[in-house]
Amino acid sequence: MRDRILLCLAHMSGKEMDFIKEAFDQNWVVPLGPNVNGFEKDLEDFVNRREGAAPLHKKVVALSAGTAAVHLALIACGVKAGDEVLVQSFTFCASSHPITYLGATPVFVDSERESWNMDPELLEEAIKDRIAKTGRKPKAIIPVALYGMPYRIDKIMEIANRYEIPVIEDGAEGFGSNFNGQALGTFGEYGVLSFNGNKMITTSGGGALVCPDADKAREILWYATQARESYPYYQHEAIGYNYRMSNICAGIGRGQMTIVDEHIAHHKHVQALYEEQLKDVAGITMHCNPGPEYDSNYWLCTATLDPDLRIKGQENAYKQVITGAVGGAAGVTHATSTAVTDCQPNDNVEALRMALDAANIESRPLWKPMHKQPVYKDAPAYVNGVSEALFKVGICLPAGPYVTDDDVRYITDAIKASIQR
Numbered sequence: 449m450r451d452r453i454l455l456c457l458a459h460m461s462g463k464e465m466d467f468i469k470e471a472f473d474q475n476w477v478v479p480l481g482p483n484v485n486g487f488e489k490d491l492e493d494f495v496n497r498r499e500g501a502a503p504l505h506k507k508v509v510a511l512s513a514g515t516a517a518v519h520l521a522l523i524a525c526g527v528k529a530g531d532e533v534l535v536q537s538f539t540f541c542a543s544s545h546p547i548t549y550l551g552a553t554p555v556f557v558d559s560e561r562e563s564w565n566m567d568p569e570l571l572e573e574a575i576k577d578r579i580a581k582t583g584r585k586p587k588a589i590i591p592v593a594l595y596g597m598p599y600r601i602d603k604i605m606e607i608a609n610r611y612e613i614p615v616i617e618d619g620a621e622g623f624g625s626n627f628n629g630q631a632l633g634t635f636g637e638y639g640v641l642s643f644n645g646n647k648m649i650t651t652s653g654g655g656a657l658v659c660p661d662a663d664k665a666r667e668i669l670w671y672a673t674q675a676r677e678s679y680p681y682y683q684h685e686a687i688g689y690n691y692r693m694s695n696i697c698a699g700i701g702r703g704q705m706t707i708v709d710e711h712i713a714h715h716k717h718v719q720a721l722y723e724e725q726l727k728d729v730a731g732i733t734m735h736c737n738p739g740p741e742y743d744s745n746y747w748l749c750t751a752t753l754d755p756d757l758r759i760k761g762q763e764n765a766y767k768q769v770i771t772g773a774v775g776g777a778a779g780v781t782h783a784t785s786t787a788v789t790d791c792q793p794n795d796n797v798e799a800l801r802m803a804l805d806a807a808n809i810e811s812r813p814l815w816k817p818m819h820k821q822p823v824y825k826d827a828p829a830y831v832n833g834v835s836e837a838l839f840k841v842g843i844c845l846p847a848g849p850y851v852t853d854d855d856v857r858y859i860t861d862a863i864k865a866s867i868q869r
Contacts, residue, residue, distance in 0.1 A: 452808045453859065456748055458643075458650035459711065459849030463703030470699065481695030483702055484510050490705040491641070491656055499629030506634050506658050507665035510693035510701070511672055514620040514642030514655035519546035520668050520691065521616045521638035521657055522588060527552050531587040532828075534574055536566040536599075536618070537817045538835035539592040543618045544818050555586060556819040556829040562738040564838060565599035566591040572607050574830040589615045593622025593632050594815070595844070596648075596715075596747035597735070601627050601635045608636070616640065620655070623648045624712040624745040633658045643697075646848075648711050648745055649704035651697040711849055712745050718847050718856060719746040725860040731757035732863065735842075750814065752841045758868040759799035766798055791820040794840050801843065803866040809859055814842035 470483070488508045496504040511517050527533060529551030535544050537556035544554040557574050560567040571589065578586055589608050591599040601617070608615045615636030619625070622632040623641055633639020639658030643651040659665040670676075675688025693701075704711075723734045731754040737744055753759075766787045792798075793813045804811045816839055819829035846859060 452810060453846045453851065453855050454848070455810045455812060455844060455846050456646045456848040457850055458645065458647060458704065459707075463706050481698070483695045483698035484693055487651075487693070487698040487701040487705070488656070490702060491658075494705065494708065495631040495634055495639070495641075495658055497631070499626070501629065504630075504634055506639075506660065507662050508641075508656050508658055509665050509668045509672065510654065510656045510698055511691045512654060512693055513542075513691075514618075514640050514644065515542040515546060516672070516689065516691040517638075517640040517642075517655045517657040518542060518590070518616065518618065519549055520671050520689070521640065522546055522550060522552070523671060524664065524667060525588045525614045525616065525637065527587045532578055532582065532584075533588045533590065534571065534578075534586045534613075535590040535818070536592040536594075537819045537829060537831070538564060538594055538815060538838070539618065539818060540620075540815055541818065541821070542620065543590055543592050544824070552587070554818070554824065554827050556817075556824070556827060556831070558817075558819075558829075558831040559594075559834045559838070560600065561834050563597050563599060563742065564594050564735065564835070565597060566604060567832060567834070568600050568603035568607060570830050570832055571604065574828075575607070575611050575613070577830070578828070585611060585613055587613070589613055589636075590618050591615070592618040593620070593625055595735075595750050596622045596625050596745040597737070598622065598625050598627040598632055598742050598744060601632070602741075605635055614638075617658075619658075620644075620647070621747045622745060623747075624708065625747075626743040628741045629743075638664075643701055643704075648715070648747055649701065649708050651693065651701040651704070654693050654697050654701065656693075714849050714851075715746045715749075715847050716744075718851050719744075719749050721853060721856040722749050722751070722845060722860065725856065726751070726863070729860075729864060729867070730754075731867070746847060748844045749847045750842055750844050752838065753794070753796055753800065753843065755794055755796070755841060757796050759796045759803060759866050760868050761803060761866075762795050762799040762868075764799070765795040765802070766792070791816065791836060791839070793842070797841060797843055800863065800866055804859070804862055807858075807862040809862060810846060812844045814839050814844065 619633035620642035643654040672691040677683040817835040
């Protein structure tokens with residue numbers, strides 16, 4: 449039986465063990481230490497570089513998760529209970545859940561068709577309407593680099609600056625992606641990075657926040673270390689969080705940073721192979737950079753299926769409840785009583801997922817838009833139908849350092865074999 453081809457897994461190099469051993473040898477196994485400082489410096493060097501321009505001067509704080517980075521960025525932007533935050537609907541829940549942690553309300557904004565990310569025109573419509581309805585401006589804007597694809601940050605920043613609303617870039621999936629030669633996460637007030645086990649690089653779990661300057665970075669670091677005041681005893685005058693990255697995890701990150709450019713190049717190579725091998729397959733379209741200003745890391749390679757494409761076994765789609773892992777190692781821990789919902793991928797997408805699974809190939813549907821999630825059924829949403837339409841026809845294909853040229857051929861052959869002629 450062929451080894452299972454995973455959707456995306458960051459590849460470990462030999463350097464990680466050197467940094468981890470150093471941490472143990474020096475007895476730095478806590479949420480601070482030389483590896484944390486070194487990893488932050490490596491990240492700053494990486495995100496501050498610009499193509500054909502002087503480097504930026506952003507500061508980076510390493511944290512326990514990308515979700516923690518979103519949470520602290522919202523706090524730094526002054527988000528409190530009763531406020532509203534504009535957030536991309538087509539995303540993972542970590543973009544919106546921290547808004548609710550603070551008692552604020554996410555206001556979802558749908559996507560443009562080219563990048564699949566936040567629609568700038570709809571964003572401005574939402575801002576105007578929220579001001580008219582509530583008498584207040586939203587406190588922040590969160591665009592998301594879906595599957596690594598850059599958002600239209602030039603237009604988003606123009607709108608945000610005009611209304612004086614801070615932008616928190618969720619670049620969790622876009623580490624190594626650029627727009628007009630500049631790294632995602634460096635355009636707005638704050639930029640969110642993630643180093644979960646399936647990201648471009650990993651620290652096993654972890655994230656970071658890109659900050660505009662040293663003063664803001666110190667404020668984030670203070671919140672991330674329980675907001676302790678500078679007394680010889682524990683004095684707290686604000687609510688803080690235990691969000692600092694450990695020296696062990698940072699050691700893994702330092703090793704990963706030595707090969708990050710190789711990872712990015714390989715993801716782009718895998719994307720190009722998919723494009724070449726599926727270009728003549730009627731009914732399947734790979735999602736690609738919409739224009740020269742876009743430079744996606746292709747964290748995941750995604751495709752859409754024409755609704756009338758017939759996949760073998762389509763009649764068996766959604767016939768049984770999922771009980772195991774789908775697109776992740778965590779599995780399903782909360783059982784459901786039905787295999788269907790009122791918003792789900794088309795039967796041909798689910799049939800292709802099942803066909804690939806039978807061939808030991810892991811795939812998954814696109815993110816279900818947040819405005820269609822039951823937990824957010826009462827949240828305001830400004831929609832144009834794009835994200836829901838894409839969710840119904842889209843699928844994610846394996847990418848990452850472990851995916852070889854032969855693997856891509858095996859995957860594309862399995863896709864072709866699944867189509868009913």
